[in-house]
Amino acid sequence: MTIGQIIGGEYGDVWIRQKSGETIEIGDLLSIDDLILQVHDLSYGSLMDNNDLARMSGMQLEGYDETSLMEEEIRNFINAKAKPLVHIKDGDAKIPKILPDFFGGLKRVTKEDFEFMEEPENSLYLGKVRSGSYTLDVPVYINGKEALSHHLLIPATTGRGKSNLVKVMLWNLIPKEYCGMLIIDPHDEYYGRNEYGAKDHPKFDKKVMYYSPNPPKGGYHLRLNISGLKPWNLQGTIDLTDAQNQAVYMFYSHFRDDWLSELLKASNEEASGYGIQEATMNALKRKLKLKFDLRVKNGKVVPKGKIFVTEGSESLVNDIVKAVEDGKKVILDTSSMPQDKELLIAGIITDKIFKKYKSYKEMGELEDKPTVSVVIEEAPRVLGERAGRNVFHQIAREGRKFNVGLIAITQLSSMIPREILANMNTKIILGNEMKSERDAIIGSAAQDLSKDSKNIASLDKGEAIVSSIFTKFAVPIQIDFFDDVVEKDTKEKKEKNLEFFG
Numbered sequence: 001m002t003i004g005q006i007i008g009g010e011y012g013d014v015w016i017r018q019k020s021g022e023t024i025e026i027g028d029l030l031s032i033d034d035l036i037l038q039v040h041d042l043s044y045g046s047l048m049d050n051n052d053l054a055r056m057s058g059m060q061l062e063g064y065d066e067t068s069l070m071e072e073e074i075r076n077f078i079n080a081k082a083k084p085l086v087h088i089k090d091g092d093a094k095i096p097k098i099l100p101d102f103f104g105g106l107k108r109v110t111k112e113d114f115e116f117m118e119e120p121e122n123s124l125y126l127g128k129v130r131s132g133s134y135t136l137d138v139p140v141y142i143n144g145k146e147a148l149s150h151h152l153l154i155p156a157t158t159g160r161g162k163s164n165l166v167k168v169m170l171w172n173l174i175p176k177e178y179c180g181m182l183i184i185d186p187h188d189e190y191y192g193r194n195e196y197g198a199k200d201h202p203k204f205d206k207k208v209m210y211y212s213p214n215p216p217k218g219g220y221h222l223r224l225n226i227s228g229l230k231p232w233n234l235q236g237t238i239d240l241t242d243a244q245n246q247a248v249y250m251f252y253s254h255f256r257d258d259w260l261s262e263l264l265k266a267s268n269e270e271a272s273g274y275g276i277q278e279a280t281m282n283a284l285k286r287k288l289k290l291k292f293d294l295r296v297k298n299g300k301v302v303p304k305g306k307i308f309v310t311e312g313s314e315s316l317v318n319d320i321v322k323a324v325e326d327g328k329k330v331i332l333d334t335s336s337m338p339q340d341k342e343l344l345i346a347g348i349i350t351d352k353i354f355k356k357y358k359s360y361k362e363m364g365e366l367e368d369k370p371t372v373s374v375v376i377e378e379a380p381r382v383l384g385e386r387a388g389r390n391v392f393h394q395i396a397r398e399g400r401k402f403n404v405g406l407i408a409i410t411q412l413s414s415m416i417p418r419e420i421l422a423n424m425n426t427k428i429i430l431g432n433e434m435k436s437e438r439d440a441i442i443g444s445a446a447q448d449l450s451k452d453s454k455n456i457a458s459l460d461k462g463e464a465i466v467s468s469i470f471t472k473f474a475v476p477i478q479i480d481f482f483d484d485v486v487e488k489d490t491k492e493k494k495e496k497n498l499e500f501f502g
């Protein structure tokens with residue numbers, strides 16, 4: 001059924017008169033022939049001039065009988081502005097280069113309009129096609145192996161559904177062999193201690209590892225033996241002077257994995273034997289002890305906290321790297337840690353993964369390995385201008401060459417440098433209230449979203465736009481609600497078991 005008619009405009013700004021009795025929303029998808037248009041703005045239109053309108057309004061307000069010049073529904077109307085979103089040609093989606101027929105009638109899209117959308121290999125399900133606030137029964141997939149190694153950005157104002165989206169993606173990725181994941185979880189929300197989470201997945205035991213300073217049964221201890229710390233892990237987490245930095249490397253070159261404990265135990269005489277001054281040594285020791293919660297007692301380095309230890313957990317980093325390489329999903333509960341410790345641990349593990357994948361590339365073995373995706377919340381902490389050079393920066397710049405990508409979650413895209421934003425080749429844009437944030441996202445999107453500012457501002461919880469070099473157009477989607485997904489998937493399984501056992 002026709003719900004509007006084209007009455008003018010230009011490419012990117014097609015004017016549509018809304019049929020009376022119909023409601024066109026911002027974000028609605030409308031079809032005409034083989035084109036799909038998307039509404040990005042609404043305004044009033046009238047056939048009368050402003051004086052006439054003011055006079056008639058006055059008469060209505062003051063209780064005079066209305067004087068009608070023409071039929072109401074013909075006289076005043078709503079004007080929608082839309083842009084051609086996709087041109088379906090020979091069963092394939094193309095960037096539209098034409099305008100639809102002048103005076104042509106538009107219909108609402110239906111499921112059949114999206115028959116060209118297919119499930120790619122190594123698929124990752126994101127949600128369903130959405131027209132305004134109406135969801136169509138058309139699943140949207142991207143090639144997960146490709147897209148995850150080319151980084152994903154999830155920008156949104158707080159409470160719009162970023163975490164819900166990551167929960168849904170993780171759930172769908174758990175059984176997929178093509179991708180290993182490291183999820184740094186500062187809110188401890190992905191495992192699901194007290195609510196639904198990865199733990200409820202039928203394949204949790206085989207495919208997910210959960211590390212926490214206070215692990216539940218079946219989880220693992222998140223604690224790091226200081227022998228696993230390398231001098232370059234300190235970069236960006238401790239401010240060291242040049243002299244202090246040199247001292248660190250001096251000890252590393254002499255003692256390798258024991259550099260930290262040997263440094264903390266070293267007397268000033270020993271240090272001066274390496275050409276390190278007393279003042280440098282004292283200040284450095286103080287900083288390192290504070291950072292890693294360590295002290296020296298009776299000539300032995302002992303831990304004061306639960307996270308950095310001197311005995312046990314030597315294999316933590318290697319275990320995690322191995323799991324990720326096997327296509328498993330590893331969740332790190334960092335909720336009880338101060339931010340600097342969280343980023344230090346996350347950095348050490350990520351660094352090891354990245355180095356390993358670089359070496360696989362050199363040895364020509366990369367093809368056989370799953371893509372690795374590292375999930376990081378509040379991404380400007382590690383990707384912002386002020387974060388300094390760190391492994392996350394490096395991955396954002398060159399990770400895709402080594403099949404290592406980021407899933408960067410943020411409320412503040414504008415704090416991430418433009419070139420890094422542009423490198424995030426898939427953006428799943430949820431509602432964003434701040435114009436400066438929308439501008440940063442729009443300015444670095446894979447498709448032209450210059451008309452979509454209002455559209456993005458008006459996105460409700462779970463509504464998103466996927467802009468990606470791996471999609472033919474910026475696809476509006478509705479993301480599933482995680483609790484529903486869990487209930488559906490576990491119910492099916494329970495029913496199957498029931499059938500099986502009678």
Ligand SMILES: Nc1ncnc2c1ncn2[C@@H]1O[C@H](COP(=O)(O)OP(=O)(O)OP(=O)(O)O)[C@@H](O)[C@H]1O
Nearest residue numbers: 157158159160161162163164165461462479480481
């Ligand atoms: N796809 C969805 N469908 C229905 N409800 C949703 C959806 N996504 C999110 N919600 C609702 O919105 C609430 C907030 O979502 P979520 O915690 O994912 O937001 P967020 O963007 O991660 O927020 P924050 O910035 O605070 O971390 C959820 O608890 C849920 O009730």
Ligand SMILES: [Mg+2]
Nearest residue numbers: 159162163164
């Ligand atoms: Mg969240």
